Amino acid sequence: MTTTVTLRVNGSERHIEADPATPLLDVLRTRLGLVGARFGCGRNQCGACHVLVDGYAVASCDTPLWAAEGKEVVTVEGLGTPEKPHPLQAAFIAEQALQCGYCIPGILISAAALLKRQPNPQETEVRAALDRNLCRCGAHNRIVRAVLRAAKEMQPA
């Protein structure tokens, strides 16, 4: 059942030899070594595995590889690095918006999708946009502050 599926991941074209039913999350983590998207539930209920697919925040745990064929996939690694963080990542560091950090990459992806469609969100919009993401440690309010801070810093001067 193995076929070749072509997609763009963090700006590079990738050809993946795999069963096209393989979850996108498995491909990212075990084939491409991109471990920022994380397994939480396997049922699109927690958001830990969120990645951008053509700009939309999508649960990669229940997205089959074939559904990403020809699409642009961005993972948290594609947003920025510790040396050159995305403004959202810089804001999360500034606000110390984490405890364990396991849910954070998925939340950053949801936040990035939000800021793309709504660059200047209200707090309630941020909370609504992050409602598909769960955080068990209780870092929610720091996270919301960080997203609002990033939005402010990303405004054109």
Place this chain on the structure above:
Amino acid sequence: MSGSTSATAAPERRLPGNLQTNPRLSKWLRFRPDGFVEISPGKVEIGQGILTTLTQIAADELDVGLERVRVLTAKTTYSPNEGVTSGSLSVQDSGMALRYACAEARAIFLAAAAERLGIGVGALEVADGTIEGPGNARTSYWELAEEELLDRDATGTVPPKAPARRKLAGRSIARIDAPAKICGMPAFVQDLALPDMLHGRVLKPPRPEARLTALDEAAARACPGVVAVVRDGSFAGVVAQTLESARAGLEQLRRGATWDGGAPLPDEANLRSWLKVQPVETTEVSAKGDLASGGAARTVRREYSRPFLSHASMAPSCAIAQWTDGGLRVWTHTQGIFNLRADLAIVLSMPAEKIIVEHHEGAGCYGQNGADDVALDAVLLAKSAGGRPVRLEWSREDELCTGPVGAAMAIDISADLDAGGEVIGWRHDVWSNGHVSRPGRAKIPTLAAASQLARPFERFISVNPPLAGGGGAERNSVPGYNFPAWRITSHRLLTMPIRTSSLRTLGGFANVFAIESFVDELASLRGEDPLDYRLRHLPDKRARAVLETAADCAGWRSWQKREGFGHGLAFARYKGFGAYCAVVSEVEGEADIRVRRLVIAVDVGEAINPDGVANQIEGGAIQATSWTLKEAVRFDRSSITSIDFASYPILRFSEVPTVEVTVMPRADEPPLGAGEAALGPTGAAIANAVFDALGTRVRDLPITRERIIGSMA
């Protein structure tokens, strides 16, 4: 300078923290010639930021920059055995050990430098690890690193810096692990990819204690990518080349499995009654004064309960195991590497020294989740992997249905009141399963699979740890109020259809919920403000200070009563001797309660990292809000039915209240731990606010629409 201190030169007094049990200085820290100091605490990062806190403490005492400190992950080959990372004890136990170890290390190195430079110790100063004296005299920790000066036992006689001289401890230093985690770098045991690694899955029994009577192994073995099918009694699983093939193999195995027997579960609808009719072991927790005295004008009795609660950590448990010629290696997010190793040694009938257990972080950990169980599962699977490492990540359903959960509890409190409504006698009874089945403490192993093997171990029934350490079900059951007489009694269940172990605060959450709900009711019966009532009965100044601070910050006394809104407050000192915490809660709603705001004051003694403390308190308060409003493990008579986040919902972003935290400045007081202080008072403050809003008391958690309507009936 003499060489290492002999073992007979035992310290005469108790050493600080876990130096007492691990006195060798080189176990805690070592200087490296390349300009770094390695610290190796036995406590582990579970999302609480402890490694940052320990880095601050070490850098401060040694007079080096934070970036010169490298923290080694805990490993049985070199770490001090610090038991389990639990109970909000890491700063007291590990932090204070490290503080004294570093103070002593600094003194030892200064003495060595003085000898080398021919200058008195008093003339030397340390700046970022460089030791300087008058003129151009200088050396450094790094130059002296190879002299093995720390191969000796601590004496505990070198005092650490006075609070006013600390430069790093007491400051809100940013988490050292934040940038990597926020940028999605490999950080968790789930992210480890070892060479030649295989993937495992395990077959979980459909109900507790069910036996596997038949298994079609051939069908699973025929699945592409499946390397091995493993069976040992009622334990079964697959080992495969990829995650996908492991999942497919397990599905085949599931179809070909026949299970028999198993223990029935209680009736979920009558949990409180069920708890009270089980066989129990009864213990008197505390008794004070004369309860039998006459003169009570009336006696008020109330019943409270909480359900079983899931950890619902964001990551299902995961471990990697590898059998090698010499023994066994395990990579795990356990809270206690030595404890896990001890139980593995019992199960496997092998010497503990042949097992290397290495900690790698998991997602946020709030007590004993499946971390230890999954490690044994991985070890059993890896037996059939021909020496290759096997990674086993449980499914979400495995985690919720077979990992340990927090025990359900029933609590009865009655108070004898005099004619003025003042308490003259108080009785508190708690019925609950034990709150601890941690590995490495009993003669039999507590790991889940141990009782499933062909030669099974007896299934461990959870126990309660000694009250001197905070107790289990009875934690926080002794009121902090100066009532003249009381009797506190704990009834530990001797049956355990649903497997329980430590969940954040153990019994503390439910006991504080019950006591603080009841105290509120007693104040209300007297027509007295709940704040005034508590202040009047709290002799401890620090207790009163957090209550007054939280009340002031919340504007307690200027609250304007409005239809559909309520406020409530609650207080507890965690374990009776830990951190003080007071919470004011503001809620809105008629049947669907929304918590709008939590205002909290906490006194943790010395706060090494005040923002870290605030983060822990915020997180604890939000988790407690989730427990209080939403959470209960659901089950029918045969199995747990909370199998995912749809059937075990937790609080979402749009439901999270604002949380305002004041950390009391207490730099001169010993640190008390922050991780668990907020949960009990938050739950009780919400319940009291619900009463204020609706005039009805919900005494069985969670406070759902159904329970509110039920309480009005």
